[in-house]
């Protein structure tokens with residue numbers, strides 16, 4: 006029987022996200038928005054000033070061709086149609102050709118140069134975001150969903166690009182066109198201009214109201230974009246469980262709710278925009294009618310000429326588009342501002358775990374690893390996961406951490422790699438406190454196979470050689486052999502060239518683990534950490550892998566976390582962790598003889 010579909014809770018990114026929902030804030034002071042805009046322009050747009058200059062010059066030329074049109078109409082009516090002058094007709098044909106040639110060249114240059122800048126800005130911005138994300142601490146990724154982060158790196162970058170291109174075009178082409186045309190109509194007839202202007206407030210009011218509404222709607226739309234990506238990411242990630250448990254309906258509703266939310270906002274945006282256009286058309290028509298009535302009678306009375314009226318009306322009609330875009334510049338600036346804020350919320354995030362000012366390279370990468378009085382909690386207000394944690398792992402030894410789920414074993418490995426920092430005590434390698442070691446040298450010394458294996462949609466070979474792309478085929482095969490992966494890889498269609506699918510989905514759990522172990526072994530780092538790395542393997546293969554890993558050890562220190570105690574009997578040292586402390590430690594036989602927790606668990610597992 007299928008489970009009763011329940012109505013999902015509305016998605017609230019604040020539930021886990023610590024990236025604020027800036028898009029909902031309409032009250033930011035203008036100075037702050039301008040400062041942010043300036044920062045973005047200086048960092049990403051101004052470096053491309055030569056291309057921008059060419060684009061603006063092209064826009065000015067383009068605007069010039071628009072402003073020339075009313076003159077052209079005037080001459081057309083007065084010199085050709087009224088006077089019936091054939092010579093003037095030939096002249097005007099050349100002028101028309103010249104104007105439209107300039108217009109075509111300027112239009113091309115403007116568009117090409119702007120696209121060039123906009124492509125470069127996108128690339129630079131996304132590269133900056135990508136390298137910054139890779140520097141950030143794990144805490145950031147545990148608080149913010151991948152969907153929310155991707156939305157900022159893609160949606161916001163695109164929005165930013167479109168809006169800033171629009172602003173450049175408006176401030177370049179439209180402003181020059183507007184000033185030129187207003188100058189023309191003022192010069193041509195201040196009286197007709199005053200008449201046309203009478204309707205202007207009628208246009209301005211609905212435009213301003215609609216823009217305010219559009220701004221709020223667009224902010225909401227941007228926020229919903231992130232929510233949709235987050236919903237997809239979470240849903241598709243668990244697609245296997247969703248299908249197996251017939252939860253498609255629940256998932257469909259959850260996704261539909263966010264998707265429909267965005268559509269509703271999209272519809273409101275469309276409706277607001279559409280409603281504006283007839284209002285503006287009507288008011289423009291009224292202005293035209295007023296000018297036509299007054300100007301037309303003056304032409305009939307002989308007080309003015311037909312060409313002048315024709316030129317004036319055409320200028321008035323040409324004014325509409327640049328005016329509309331100029332009125333929207335503020336809205337575009339705000340849209341830009343929202344996306345800039347969202348992007349800088351990532352770029353301004355500083356990693357807390359960084360090299361100390363006097364950081365030195367790790368002197369003895371294979372040296373003794375020691376925890377001294379280590380205390381650690383994942384959050385300042387949370388109970389400590391490790392408290393008074395002490396252990397010494399001799400250089401080149403193999404150490405197994407065993408203990409109940411949630412007792413803090415993975416946390417120990419996290420601290421060795423300095424993925425987190427202890428709040429008290431210290432972790433040292435070869436006597437050197439790792440807080441003073443450069444992160445690059447520390448992490449170069451570590452190979453980690455974690456519980457959730459990282460595989461890419463590439464060949465088995467490329468996945469094994471991920472940390473060492475220069476490895477030879479022989480080295481890759483040797484690592485695969487040591488990880489007991491050679492037999493299954495050779496049986497795959499294409500062998501080492503077999504594409505493993507997204508996240509290694511075309512391999513079994515145990516196969517994925519062995520590819521990951523092969524990768525770690527190929528890395529040949531002095532510290533090897535296996536966090537339940539063989540949990541999905543059957544007993545025989547697991548024993549083979551463990552034996553190989555220990556045999557290949559040479560001078561390598563190996564830290565193993567395992568639940569199956571049978572797999573750790575050969576370790577030099579076994580540490581039993583309970584509630585953040587080591588409660589027993591020693592060799593397998595010594596711990597059995599001690600008759601404590603380890604002996605009891607061993608007895609139960611052998612059962």
Ligand SMILES: Nc1ncnc2c1ncn2[C@@H]1O[C@H](COP(=O)(O)OP(=O)(O)OP(=O)(O)O)[C@@H](O)[C@H]1O
Nearest residue numbers: 147383384390408409410411412413414415416417
């Ligand atoms: N990123 C995190 N943020 C907050 N708490 C965490 C985080 N990771 C782990 N914890 C908590 O820390 C405690 C120890 O977790 P840890 O992963 O070290 O346990 P473990 O012994 O490796 O468990 P298991 O055997 O189940 O993998 C758990 O109570 C867990 O809830």
